[in-house]
Amino acid sequence: MKIETFGFDDFDNTLTQMGEEFGYTDVNKKVLIPALKAAMMVALPTAKSLAREDTGEMKQSIRVDARRPTDKDQDSKYVYSYDAAIAILSVKKSRVSLSEEFGTAEKAGHPFIRPALQSNQTNILNTLNEKLKANIEKYQAKKSKDRL
Numbered sequence: 001m002k003i004e005t006f007g008f009d010d011f012d013n014t015l016t017q018m019g020e021e022f023g024y025t026d027v028n029k030k031v032l033i034p035a036l037k038a039a040m041m042v043a044l045p046t047a048k049s050l051a052r053e054d055t056g057e058m059k060q061s062i063r064v065d066a067r068r069p070t071d072k073d074q075d076s077k078y079v080y081s082y083d084a085a086i087a088i089l090s091v092k093k094s095r096v097s098l099s100e101e102f103g104t105a106e107k108a109g110h111p112f113i114r115p116a117l118q119s120n121q122t123n124i125l126n127t128l129n130e131k132l133k134a135n136i137e138k139y140q141a142k143k144s145k146d147r148l
Helices: 008-022 023-042 044-050 095-102 112-118 121-147
Strands: 063-065 087-090
Touching: 008 023, 008 121, 023 063, 023 087, 044 112, 087 112, 087 121, 112 121
Parallel strands: none
Antiparallel strands: 063 087
């Protein structure tokens, strides 16, 4: 799948201006992180439906998180030092969850996280776009009102 981006320079400029005006931490907390979490939530039902039942503990441990990257997150090849926020669809790390997702020498994997992300890629991006737009407008309106 090919993803084309447009308007990103305008988006980056808007966030930079908002960060300079209102504080980067506040903008990150009230605009970026909620939008990322909402977008990633789109893939959660698919991941849960693809996970094997067994005891159900693994399926129940599948979750979505969005936050500022931690030092531990920086160890990932998918997280960059300049990332303001990240969203994660994950499962409680265990032998069972790792062997299910990736397989072992004795058993083929039964992936559920990666297919959930792949099959929902377009919906995740559309939701992110919608939520970012709504959050930016709401945040700017509130901050403008607070200044009056």
